[in-house]
Amino acid sequence: MVTFGDIIELLKAGAGPADHTVDKLESGEYNTGVKGIVTAFSASQYVIEQAIALGANLIITHEGVYYSHQDQREGLRHDPVYQQKSTLVKNSGLGIYRHHDAVHRYAPDGIMEGLLRELDWQRYVTEHRPAVSILTIPAAGAGEIADDLKTRLGISYVRAAGNLSALCVKVGVLVGYRGGGAMTIPLYERDSLDLIIAGEGPEWETPEYIRDAVHQGRDKALILLGHAESEAPGMKLAAERLAARLPGVPVHFIKEAPVLQIV
Numbered sequence: 001m002v003t004f005g006d007i008i009e010l011l012k013a014g015a016g017p018a019d020h021t022v023d024k025l026e027s028g029e030y031n032t033g034v035k036g037i038v039t040a041f042s043a044s045q046y047v048i049e050q051a052i053a054l055g056a057n058l059i060i061t062h063e064g065v066y067y068s069h070q071d072q073r074e075g076l077r078h079d080p081v082y083q084q085k086s087t088l089v090k091n092s093g094l095g096i097y098r099h100h101d102a103v104h105r106y107a108p109d110g111i112m113e114g115l116l117r118e119l120d121w122q123r124y125v126t127e128h129r130p131a132v133s134i135l136t137i138p139a140a141g142a143g144e145i146a147d148d149l150k151t152r153l154g155i156s157y158v159r160a161a162g163n164l165s166a167l168c169v170k171v172g173v174l175v176g177y178r179g180g181g182a183m184t185i186p187l188y189e190r191d192s193l194d195l196i197i198a199g200e201g202p203e204w205e206t207p208e209y210i211r212d213a214v215h216q217g218r219d220k221a222l223i224l225l226g227h228a229e230s231e232a233p234g235m236k237l238a239a240e241r242l243a244a245r246l247p248g249v250p251v252h253f254i255k256e257a258p259v260l261q262i263v
Contacts, residue, residue, distance in 0.1 A: 002249060004058055004095045005030035007037065010245060011060070011238075015102035023102050026065055028095025034058050036250040039239040041232040043096050045085055047254050051094060054252055058095045060242075062103070062111070062235050065089070065096055103234060108133065111175050111234030118233035119152050124171075131178055134191055135171045142168050142195055142221035149197070155229050157262055161210040162221030168194035175230040179222075181205030188213075188220055195221045199230035226258060 004025060012023075036056030040047040043061035051059050064071050066082060076082035089096065103110035108128040116122050116133065124135040140148075143164035150158060171194065172187045179201025187193050188209075196206070206222055213220040232255055239253035 001033045002246060003030060004028055004032045004034060004097070007034060007058060007060070007242070007246075008097055010242070011097070011099050012102050014107075015105040018101055018105065021101040022064070022069060022071070023098050023100055026071070026096045026098055027089050028058070028093075028097075032057070032095060034246075034249055036252070037239070037242060037246075038252050038254055039099075039235045039242070040254045041228045041235050041256070044256060045088070046256060048085070048088060048092065048094065050254050051252075052092055054250070056250065056252065057093060058097065060097050060099045060235070060238065062098075062100055062231055064098060099235075099238065103238065105130075109175070109234075110237065111231050112173065114232075114234030114237035115173065115175055115230055117237060119149070121173075131174060131183060132187060133173045134193075135173060136169060137171055139167045139169050141165050142223065145171075145195065145197075146223050149223065149225065153225070153229055153233070155226070155258060158226070158229075159224040160221065161207045162195075163214050163219045164221060166194065166219035166221060168221060170194050172196045174198040175234070176227055177201065179206055179224060181209060184222075185209050194219065195223065197223045197225065199225055199227045226260065228256070229258060232256075 036054060037058045037060060038051040038056045039060045042063045043059050043065045066073055066076060112133055121135060124137045125133055126136050127134045142162060145168060146158050146160050170192055176199045179198030184196050184206045210220055210222045236253045239251050243251040
């Protein structure tokens with residue numbers, strides 16, 4: 001019998017030790033037998049309900065269940081949304097495992113690898129680093145690349161800054177909340193990047209740098225996919241890999257529609 005603990009050890013394999021981690025079994029017991037697995041970017045109410053409907057009893061989520069990175073629930077105790085969701089989890093008997101730090105410590109980063117596979121861009125990678133992958137792609141305008149990203153990821157919009165007509169060849173890709181200035185701005189100069197594609201970051205950091213760069217006549221661009229949109233493909237890849245390792249266990253990836261809408 002495959003247990004929750006067996007799955008967790010599989011997920012941790014190859015990640016190396018960590019002094020501090022948010023990865024943990026947030027509900028359930030390690031010795032519980034696995035009936036089915038669901039992977040998702042977030043263990044939303046919808047994902048939990050879908051897991052129950054599918055007969056799965058283990059959810060592997062990249063982000064936390066209750067709206068904070070460090071699982072800080074003090075301000076939620078009397079919140080009706082929290083209460084309804086936590087009651088559902090408790091009554092369902094589901095195990096929920098947070099798979100965040102380990103997958104980012106894979107070589108290459110497992111979430112990055114999932115995004116690049118979804119885009120069919122693996123062949124363009126010139127270097128994988130812990131937080132960024134450097135690519136050399138066929139020359140294309142930033143606006144054209146943005147359209148291609150939307151098509152390949154099945155999303156209706158991205159956000160972009162800079163000269164969208166300029167041809168881009170050297171590209172940096174960063175997933176999740178890695179779009180802040182301290183991480184991205186040095187890459188433009190050090191790696192001679194034309195374009196950075198990231199999940200999200202403070203709007204007044206990298207976008208403002210791009211504003212000034214373009215005003216100075218420099219052809220630089222930035223595309224922000226959204227946090228979930230950049231990381232969900234990594235959890236899809238996690239499901240595919242688990243399914244290959246566990247042929248007798250049903251494994252499902254659940255994708256949600258973007259949480260933010262353009263209005």
